[in-house]
Amino acid sequence: MQPDYSINTLSTTDRRPKATNLWETAHSLGFPAALWRLPNQLDKHLIVSFDEILPRVSADLDELPAGFLVSPFDNLAGTAPTNTSDGISTGNSDQTLFLRADIQAAFSESSKTQSKVHTNATADTATANTFWQTLSAHLAGQSAGKPIKTTATPLHDLEAQAEYVRNVALAVEAMQRGDFRKVVLSRTKRVVFSDAPNAVALFDKLCAAYPTAFVSAVSIPEKGQIWISATPERLVSVDANGIFRTASLAGTQSAFEPDGTPKRPPEAMWSQKEIEEQALVSRYIIECFKKIRLREYLEEGPKTLIAGNLMHLSTCFTVDTQAVRYPQLGTVMLRLLHPTSAVCGMPRDVAFRFIEQHETHQRELYSGFVGPVNINANKEGPESDLFVHIRCMKLEGNVATLYAGAGLTEDSVPEREWQETEMKCQTLLNIMMNDK
Numbered sequence: 001m002q003p004d005y006s007i008n009t010l011s012t013t014d015r016r017p018k019a020t021n022l023w024e025t026a027h028s029l030g031f032p033a034a035l036w037r038l039p040n041q042l043d044k045h046l047i048v049s050f051d052e053i054l055p056r057v058s059a060d061l062d063e064l065p066a067g068f069l070v071s072p073f074d075n076l077a078g079t080a081p082t083n084t085s086d087g088i089s090t091g092n093s094d095q096t097l098f099l100r101a102d103i104q105a106a107f108s109e110s111s112k113t114q115s116k117v118h119t120n121a122t123a124d125t126a127t128a129n130t131f132w133q134t135l136s137a138h139l140a141g142q143s144a145g146k147p148i149k150t151t152a153t154p155l156h157d158l159e160a161q162a163e164y165v166r167n168v169a170l171a172v173e174a175m176q177r178g179d180f181r182k183v184v185l186s187r188t189k190r191v192v193f194s195d196a197p198n199a200v201a202l203f204d205k206l207c208a209a210y211p212t213a214f215v216s217a218v219s220i221p222e223k224g225q226i227w228i229s230a231t232p233e234r235l236v237s238v239d240a241n242g243i244f245r246t247a248s249l250a251g252t253q254s255a256f257e258p259d260g261t262p263k264r265p266p267e268a269m270w271s272q273k274e275i276e277e278q279a280l281v282s283r284y285i286i287e288c289f290k291k292i293r294l295r296e297y298l299e300e301g302p303k304t305l306i307a308g309n310l311m312h313l314s315t316c317f318t319v320d321t322q323a324v325r326y327p328q329l330g331t332v333m334l335r336l337l338h339p340t341s342a343v344c345g346m347p348r349d350v351a352f353r354f355i356e357q358h359e360t361h362q363r364e365l366y367s368g369f370v371g372p373v374n375i376n377a378n379k380e381g382p383e384s385d386l387f388v389h390i391r392c393m394k395l396e397g398n399v400a401t402l403y404a405g406a407g408l409t410e411d412s413v414p415e416r417e418w419q420e421t422e423m424k425c426q427t428l429l430n431i432m433m434n435d436k
């Protein structure tokens, strides 16, 4: 029987495991781990998977056990779409990585709930024993040494800027010809650290700075990567009461006036280009509802939403899956929605091809989706919360690669779109450069 640490109930002399202890134990054993904090919540969650090589699954929220999903942008490749009995066209999404919750922990920041760590019943007992023994050794041996200070240096790539601006101009020409209506082109930015940074410390700083974001850190040892994000964009959520939620997010401006004073969201001014860009994302969601003949949805917005240093336009869509008798709505919509026109474009397939042909980097897990599935966090029942993986970076040793994209329409101005991606990189950079 493995320990079930109810952390708050242990005596103060106990070496209580913190998120960082579990994360580092997982790392030392080569086990994947995910750490996350939901928007507007205080509790942080962590799971460790005992699968050194993660299974690639179809993102089926109705079938998967408790765990965490990370999908690449491009998970439609390989097979032709298939039609289900509902007449729904679904892609092949078995590129999605699944971290099964073998070890599960919740770290409470509020005095009302207790922090908990436990081994799930389905986890392999021998592996779980190894994990707990390694954790105990780690706790016994840890010293309260000074945290290592790392400095981060962003690399300025003038060629990357020139290439991005050229590609935006090509996209604008294609849209003016009528080839497609919207495309999201992305770029990368590299940051070199003096030492490999502490992912859990970065995660904690992001949680503190961006309370309304979904913040996550996912360690994937088989790739030698840690992905860290603070995303404002919900893709699909289904709560314990069967309430389905999704949102359309687009249009970007700084959340601050040039003199540094914060803007008031209700007074934000949006251009016609930005209003149209966001309306296209909403239309895409509504078209997905139409494909499954779902009419009973609540649409709220567009409203201006603060996302860290930025503001966006957002419309929320809600469906009571019990009232409409559609329990699988989350899974079905996930397959239809991804990749939405907030990260791909419209029409989707033409925009997808334009991205493939013009972006010179691989998006990998950027603009895919990320989040917990079937996690029973508050005893009310399992919940799934998947977010669009933007405002993210890939950490490989002491090098971070940040990703940012901008939604383009025929009215886009190439230099401005580049500046927009710079602002989006700033969401993570502000935290990385602030070494407190």
Ligand SMILES: C=C(O[C@H]1C=CC=C(C(=O)O)[C@@H]1O)C(=O)O
Residues within 6 Å of the ligand: 184, 186, 233, 249, 250, 251, 252, 312, 341, 342, 343, 390, 391, 403, 404, 405, 406, 407, 408, 424
């Ligand atoms: C693609 C990204 O943002 C999307 C979400 C909100 C606003 C966006 C925009 O204004 O272009 C993008 O569609 C990104 O941050 O990399």
